[in-house]
Amino acid sequence: MKPAAVLWDMDGTLVDTEPYWMATEQAIAERYGGTWTHQDAMHLVGNELIVSGEYIKTKLGLAQSAEEVVEMLLDGVVAQVRHAVPWCPGARELLLALHDADVPCALVTMSYQRFVAPILEHLPPEMFRVIVTGDMVDNGKPHPEAYLTAAAALGVDPAECVAVEDSPTGATSAAAAGCRVLVVPNHVPVPPGPGRVFRDTLEGITPTQLGSLLRD
Missing domain, CATH: 1.10.150.240 (Putative phosphatase; domain 2)
Structure with missing residues (x-):
């Protein structure tokens, strides 16, 4: 799955x-x-x-x-x-694996488009089918609008999506939208909560393993 x-x-x-x-x-x-x-x-x-x-x-x-x-x-x-673009461990590899497995990806960030653009220049074209930035929504995280917008643009049910987050604000936003949330804490601790699954790193995670999170 x-x-x-x-x-x-x-x-x-x-x-x-x-x-x-x-x-x-x-x-x-x-x-x-x-x-x-x-x-x-x-x-x-x-x-x-x-x-x-x-x-x-x-x-x-x-x-x-x-x-x-x-x-x-x-x-x-x-x-x-x-x-220099400082990729998080395993993130770029997982993104490429999802692309190869034909799993659509969206970028859901509170940063603005002018910041996102130079990062995307370091990735192959069309890695993200949808991009939602902070200057595109009325309500930022922890409101669910950004994640709901991304899922709607992809034409998918948020409940069948995995969101990848590192902060309490982002995890709250994704869970409120109905997504399963893979939380990889980085600079701030993230408390447990409904719909949240925790990992120490994205290294070694496969598209199939992400799918299994929806059934846990």
Whole structure:
């Protein structure tokens, strides 16, 4: 058995770009003479970008709007991604195996299209049949809209899909949409919950094993 589709989170799941975001947040704080802690950085993991922009604006007392803060974040992270894409262990291999097995994949991320594009340049064409980004939905994670949008675009039942996530916010979003959630925690712990299955890594996981998660 194989899943009807696999719906992928990106940051911390497909690519480990969280250190890029954290470095950019720290650089913004230093540029404007503010204080930024590791706890602040952890608080933003998995959030939609406008929520992070609001937090940074308030925390650092910035005159810029939350939207302008988001653009500063994207400027810094995109520059780092263009230099190197840090794939998470096993993620690229699983993505290629799903493509070879004709299992459709969607990318479901709260990052914006301008950040997603340079990452996709490092993959073969059409690896993702559907891409849902944070600037395409009205309600970001943990709301289920992004995952429901991806499943509808693929024409599949969310209950027959496996979502791959690394954060509590993302896991909540995917489970609320009705997906089975494969959780591979990365930078923040993820508590147990309905519909969640945990693994330490994506290394060695096959499309058939993903399908078996729907029957567990």
